[in-house]
Amino acid sequence: MRFEDEAPVGNEVVRSFLVTGGKASTGRGGEEISLETLIAPTHLGRVERPELKFERGQILDLLGDAQEQGDEMSVAEVSAHLGLPMLSTITLVAQLVDDGLLDVESTTTTMDLDDLQLIRDAIAGLRGREK
Amino acid sequence: MSGPDGTRRTRRATSAKLVVAGGFGVGKTTFVGEVSEIPPLRTEEHLTEAASDHDDVSQIDQKTSTTVAMDFGRITVTENMVLYLFGTPGQSRFAFMWDKICLGALGAVVLIDVRRFEDSFAAVDYFESRNIPFVIGINNFPDSPEIDVEDVREALGIDKSIPIVHMDATETEEVKSTLITLIDFLMARFSTPPQRPPRRKDLLKR
């Protein structure tokens, strides 16, 4: 997928699969995982949390803590907080969803005019962050 | 969303995203940081570019590694809705990554530095080709020359239906009004489903 105007000549971009061991999720869960998707541990995820190692364990720890605080968290935030590359994070999360350890908590398909009005109001009401 | 005790609420949350795009140094991170409720977070991707410019087979294994960083922020809309703002790098050669970032985006703000229009062409082309609605924010730097929005429209070769605003990414109120311009544009499209606006390339051909 390239732009006709901007197609690079002879350069090929190769994804790095180091963290995921080259395994991209092809399961059902994989389809619906985007950077903004909100995710949280399932009951099984909370039970299995101590058994999970490396990045999978880190992701469950981070999301488990957020869940305990009542905070929702997106795939992008997981990537940022753990310093994991974003595409690998998407793949890891998709695998954890497929394994029944994470639940997808959000949908993006229901945006209607009322939702846009809510977004407009929220932006209009922003005070800006304390700097 | 799950409650603290892990019980599922019946209504699922909605998460939406907007994209802020444009060339390097155009003000994306500044823009996102101005309206985000959290300090902007950064996610990165390491890309390996196989250097195959040459016919010489011995060159094929030479790879250069590039890190593409993306800053993002978030705005809580309601208890059940969160909006993410992704500031995306402008290199079109990482198109597959743009797809991951932009797929499902409600819309985009393309930031323009009038001293370097061409840096934003890739973003304009991208959103046109994916039919993602966008508005143009002319980011006014202190030494930016004054320029009329219609001249910007002509330089970018974009349809007259696309809103173009002057703004300053360091001013919260101006970033807010740029985002509201985008939301109003989206809402207007909602009530009158648009015919596909002519593409930049077609306009330039005329």
Ligand SMILES: Nc1nc2c(ncn2[C@@H]2O[C@H](COP(=O)(O)OP(=O)(O)O)[C@@H](O)[C@H]2O)c(=O)[nH]1
């Ligand atoms: N005066 C002024 N400076 C700006 C504005 N937007 C960005 N800058 C500065 O330009 C530099 C690059 O901005 P940054 O947001 O990092 O650009 P990015 O590469 O698109 O993320 C920073 O030093 C900003 O402080 C603006 O609207 N006005």
Ligand SMILES: [Mg+2]
């Ligand atoms: Mg930046």
